Amino acid sequence: MRMAEKKDKIDVVNILTSAFINVLIPNSINFVVKNDEKRRERLRSLMEFQFDIGLELGHIFISDDSKGCIIFIDKWKSTLKRIILEVKLLFAVIGIENLFQVLKRENLIKSYHPKQDFIHLWLMGVAPEAQGTGVGSKLLQETLQFYEEKLIYLETTTPENLRFYKKNGFIIFHETFELDYPLYFLKYV
Template identity: 25%
Template sequence: MGVGIRSAGQGDRASVVRLLDEAFQDDPVSGWVFPGEEYRRTTHHRLMAAFTDTVLEEGRIDVTEDGTACALWLSIPAAAPGGPDDADDAARLREAVDPANARVEEIARLMADFHPTDRAHEYLWMIGVTPARQGEGLGSALVQHALDHCDREGLPAYLEASSERSIPLYERLGFTLTGRTLDLPDGPRMWPMWREPRTGRGRP
């Protein structure tokens, strides 16, 4: 059975934020940005809300019809000055999310520094699946839905894997490691991955 997918709108904001907050509570990068379970539980949702607002305004959020999984995408033009969290915006992100937490700003700057700028591409910023539904292929279906568009339009795609166990999933979808890792200071590693468009896929 196929997975029903639609584009989220402003009316989906609250449910998308809740989904991302739940899906990333145990993510190693979230744990680095917000160390301590209680601190993360009470603060992490603010970062997910900031990300959701940015993508609702500037990109596209794909969500499964049952609301149990979503993917946040941005179209990045060639020669853009970094990713969606450009270093110039990092301080404002910190101020909006958690002014006392320097790591909010630090990770935004680091990700912007690593983001490729030489070619236009689609950026998979985040993909979240509610914990009870993980392992059912919802994430793969969401990503492939967008990659079919990339293949039709001849667009590459980019992401940062935040856990090593997710790398094989993305490799099955055509992504390859860039050869660089983003090592957070005294924290976990992220794996930038790139995908060239495939010809002969999707509708002509």
């Protein structure tokens, strides 16, 4: 495993875009990405946003074989760069008409986050050809060692991801069906 740098942006965005482009079920990403003829472009823009925010506010890790990556946010904070990136995200990915439902989702997620400091496992993806080969599990375990003794939170929507995170030591502390899809809140202590 290695930590991503700015020069890794294209590779990380490619991994994440390929990991999620064919996932069409209701989930957090599809909730945010406006679904139209520009879906691939919008999804790619979302992954660019997540890479930029990950570098600004946390760490991004890439697997040894460059087939998987994980974005962690160490501490959410407002910065000028974050504001600019979020405005760009609004127009490139979300669309004005979806703004209020996305804000509602973000407020729902924040309401279940702890008051104390925590690390947010924001996004994880493995290239389709490497899924199910152990790349994701190995990378996750290595990053958990990096954040040893830290409280880590994440949200996920699919039963497959839920099983994956539980198998890797996360526990569910809340679930909700307030959106158009299930949302599971997990923590690793």
